[in-house]
Amino acid sequence: MSELTPLMKQYFSIKESHPDAIVLFRLGDFYEMFGEDAETASKILQIALTTRDRTKEDPVPMCGIPYFASESYIAKLIKAGYKVAICEQMEDPKEAKGIVRREVVKVITPGTYSPENPKENVYIACIYPFNDKFGVALADISTGEFLVYETEENIEDEAHRFEPREVLLPRSFRENIHCRESLSSFYVSFFDDGYFDYSEAYRILLKHFRVSSLDGYGCEGMTAAVSAAGALVSYLAATQKENLSIRKITTLRQGSSMFLDAATQRNLELTHTLKDRLSEGTLLGVLDETLTPMGGRFLRNSLLKPLINKAEITRRQDAAGYLLEDYELREMLMTSLGKIQDMERLASRIDAGTANARDLIAMKQTISVLPKLRKALLASGDPYLHSLAEDLADFNAVADIIGKGIIDSPLSVSGTGALSGMDSDLKLTNSG
Amino acid sequence: MSGKDFLAGLEQKERKRTGISSLKVGYTRAFGYYIEVTNSNLEMVPADYTRKQTLVGGERFITPELKEYETKILGAEERLKHLEYRIFQEILGNVRKETERLFRAARAVAVIDFLTCLAVVAKRYNYVRPVVDESGVIEITDGRHPVLERMPFSERFIPNSTLMDTGENRLLIITGPNMAGKSTYMRQVALLVLMAQTGSFIPASDARIGIVDRIFTRIGASDSIAKGQSTFMVEMVEVANIIHNASEKSLLLLDEVGRGTSTFDGISIAWAVAEHILNKIRARTLFATHYNELTELGLSHDGVRNYNISVKEWGDEIIFLRKIEKGPADKSYGIQVARLAGLSGDIISRAKEVLANLEKDELNETGAPKFAERKTKKAAMQLDLFSSVPESVVSEIMQIDVKRLKPEDALKKLTELKRKLTKN
Numbered sequence: 001m002s003e004l005t006p007l008m009k010q011y012f013s014i015k016e017s018h019p020d021a022i023v024l025f026r027l028g029d030f031y032e033m034f035g036e037d038a039e040t041a042s043k044i045l046q047i048a049l050t051t052r053d054r055t056k057e058d059p060v061p062m063c064g065i066p067y068f069a070s071e072s073y074i075a076k077l078i079k080a081g082y083k084v085a086i087c088e089q090m091e092d093p094k095e096a097k098g099i100v101r102r103e104v105v106k107v108i109t110p111g112t113y114s115p116e117n118p119k120e121n122v123y124i125a126c127i128y129p130f131n132d133k134f135g136v137a138l139a140d141i142s143t144g145e146f147l148v149y150e151t152e153e154n155i156e157d158e159a160h161r162f163e164p165r166e167v168l169l170p171r172s173f174r175e176n177i178h179c180r181e182s183l184s185s186f187y188v189s190f191f192d193d194g195y196f197d198y199s200e201a202y203r204i205l206l207k208h209f210r211v212s213s214l215d216g217y218g219c220e221g222m223t224a225a226v227s228a229a230g231a232l233v234s235y236l237a238a239t240q241k242e243n244l245s246i247r248k249i250t251t252l253r254q255g256s257s258m259f260l261d262a263a264t265q266r267n268l269e270l271t272h273t274l275k276d277r278l279s280e281g282t283l284l285g286v287l288d289e290t291l292t293p294m295g296g297r298f299l300r301n302s303l304l305k306p307l308i309n310k311a312e313i314t315r316r317q318d319a320a321g322y323l324l325e326d327y328e329l330r331e332m333l334m335t336s337l338g339k340i341q342d343m344e345r346l347a348s349r350i351d352a353g354t355a356n357a358r359d360l361i362a363m364k365q366t367i368s369v370l371p372k373l374r375k376a377l378l379a380s381g382d383p384y385l386h387s388l389a390e391d392l393a394d395f396n397a398v399a400d401i402i403g404k405g406i407i408d409s410p411l412s413v414s415g416t417g418a419l420s421g422m423d424s425d426l427k428l429t430n431s432g
Numbered sequence: 433m434s435g436k437d438f439l440a441g442l443e444q445k446e447r448k449r450t451g452i453s454s455l456k457v458g459y460t461r462a463f464g465y466y467i468e469v470t471n472s473n474l475e476m477v478p479a480d481y482t483r484k485q486t487l488v489g490g491e492r493f494i495t496p497e498l499k500e501y502e503t504k505i506l507g508a509e510e511r512l513k514h515l516e517y518r519i520f521q522e523i524l525g526n527v528r529k530e531t532e533r534l535f536r537a538a539r540a541v542a543v544i545d546f547l548t549c550l551a552v553v554a555k556r557y558n559y560v561r562p563v564v565d566e567s568g569v570i571e572i573t574d575g576r577h578p579v580l581e582r583m584p585f586s587e588r589f590i591p592n593s594t595l596m597d598t599g600e601n602r603l604l605i606i607t608g609p610n611m612a613g614k615s616t617y618m619r620q621v622a623l624l625v626l627m628a629q630t631g632s633f634i635p636a637s638d639a640r641i642g643i644v645d646r647i648f649t650r651i652g653a654s655d656s657i658a659k660g661q662s663t664f665m666v667e668m669v670e671v672a673n674i675i676h677n678a679s680e681k682s683l684l685l686l687d688e689v690g691r692g693t694s695t696f697d698g699i700s701i702a703w704a705v706a707e708h709i710l711n712k713i714r715a716r717t718l719f720a721t722h723y724n725e726l727t728e729l730g731l732s733h734d735g736v737r738n739y740n741i742s743v744k745e746w747g748d749e750i751i752f753l754r755k756i757e758k759g760p761a762d763k764s765y766g767i768q769v770a771r772l773a774g775l776s777g778d779i780i781s782r783a784k785e786v787l788a789n790l791e792k793d794e795l796n797e798t799g800a801p802k803f804a805e806r807k808t809k810k811a812a813m814q815l816d817l818f819s820s821v822p823e824s825v826v827s828e829i830m831q832i833d834v835k836r837l838k839p840e841d842a843l844k845k846l847t848e849l850k851r852k853l854t855k856n
Binding site: 144153154177178245247255258259260261263264267268269270281282283285286287288289290291292294295296297298299302303306307308310312313314315316317319320321323324330333334337340343344346347348350351353355357360363367370373377384385388389391392393395397398401402405406 | 546548564
């Protein structure tokens, strides 16, 4: 092969550090793919394969997608089971000396990709086999949820409990037949064993959550779980870069909920039918009258993890019974809930700094509904509903910040053209 | 002055200056601002116009004045972008300070939505609040299958009651022909228990649910069969899992255990499994089978109750009544079911002939319930076969690549494995 151009040299050095992902290489208004990536992607995306240097005898295959339409293309690649590394231009081409600096800003993997169904969590599960048990860590990066626990059940049942989109294992398990067999229905990624090393994992967790021990989360001393959790945080940091919103660890107590093995979950058709994995004709399908994505996820998780504690069950029954009797309150709640958007995911994007103007407006509209909800629930006679109302704090100040700064129906997603009250000199541009 | 005014003014001014009344001032994303003049007026264009772009019907020009305006605009656009970005980040930063509280509120909304959903469904579909306690009793009056009762079937859904406990009603043997609804009934019980333990109300007229710690099911074929394991092997692995993990507080659903092998093997395994659950695990169990022989289990054991799903004979036909009732099924109606399924008349009548012969033979062997007898240790040993093989041997077998193994190597391997096993 002839001498590489500086641009291609840059490309190959980036590609080298992401051998398992399709690298989308930003060139002006396009994301380009080269070599094998281009060959794979052109087939999946059904786009033309071309080459950058037609005249050379061994041209590098290439294909590209416009950046503004990249979302749908990325979705197709993920669905086809590939990871996608997004490589952006890190400086203004006009100001760059020589070649523009480029960096991978994010690696999208099946377990870290935004969901198609808002009423479902998208989990990535990290499993660490240790002695006779497994340490398990789960994250949903769209909601910021991070769960850890230890278990002695078999790995397949564990995986099915959360239906993760991606399972992360230590690299040394790549050839393990048992793991491969039992996880054959999942997308499995491997990560260097070093990240699972207990002391390394522990150090990473303390650093990420900025704490001095894990006591506060209830998982101090859970060796296997901590190893899995640390590895997962490292993996997420490596793929999501700075856009990661995981703020706390929730430790699941073993025996705090009913354990349903994979076969039982399937046989009872709780969330998928045996035949075609649809939600119609399932228990979830007939019970789901939730009005918010958060409520939908909560219901789904409740069916997969029923309670075994009498007091907890009775508390829910009491509240549901109260709402059953109080027609007015129920109607009022339904009207209000219908106006609430995916607050959890919005909060998560705000926390990660990836929220756009529309997200902020959606949050403003959502929190404007809360005071009414709170008032109605505080007036109710049920202690559980009462305690939930306490958490619907006053967000007037937040709504004000957003309302004063951003117009109600921003055209642009990125923030430009979204601000209200710009001075007239700048408004000039919009009329050209 | 706004941008629109400036451009309109410029257009007026240039029209007057050049005398071209069709002169237009415009903007495109690719080329920026321009003054457009049609071909017929090209000779009237003044000297300070610089050509920018040629079109089919005319030319586009720029003047120093317009150029200056363009620069100003583009600069402003750039400044605007930066400014907007900065202000936006500032707003985002301020909102971000509240994320902790926002998350907590989101969580509360999720629960409120969930509870409202429970109330709405309970009201709409006439559910009842079950008494949930630690009694170990599962008592459901007129329970309905939550999913099936909502299906737009022509057949009306028939409610059924259930009584289970940790004493006399520990193991319910459910017999009845295929298609009568044994699995549906078992699933219904499990679903109602599960719903009750999520805090939901349930489709029944009255219910008491003693909390269960786990629900185990062994129903139908699972998708592992696609992986190449035999039906029977999969079934036995699932049964083994249940036997190892179930506790006294569990709820077990076992459907047609032993179906995947020959009749006598099947009945023997089903019998032994049922006995083990009854005496060792003592879990509440629904045990559906079309082996009528199993109904004799109650003759020699406490805690067993026989139920059947009733069927009515109508001449040569059968009608499914979908109602569970006490006592064993009188016969299996397999041939009638085969007719319903569409097997042709000559096959059906031949089957009847064969059945008559078999039943005659069985009569010759009358006596005590044959299947209830314990035949020394043989049966137990058979069940132990899988668990007594050391892990290492199993994993060795698993690692053999059968496609690449030469016959002589296979023989060698077999000898080696056998030696290992006898050593143990």
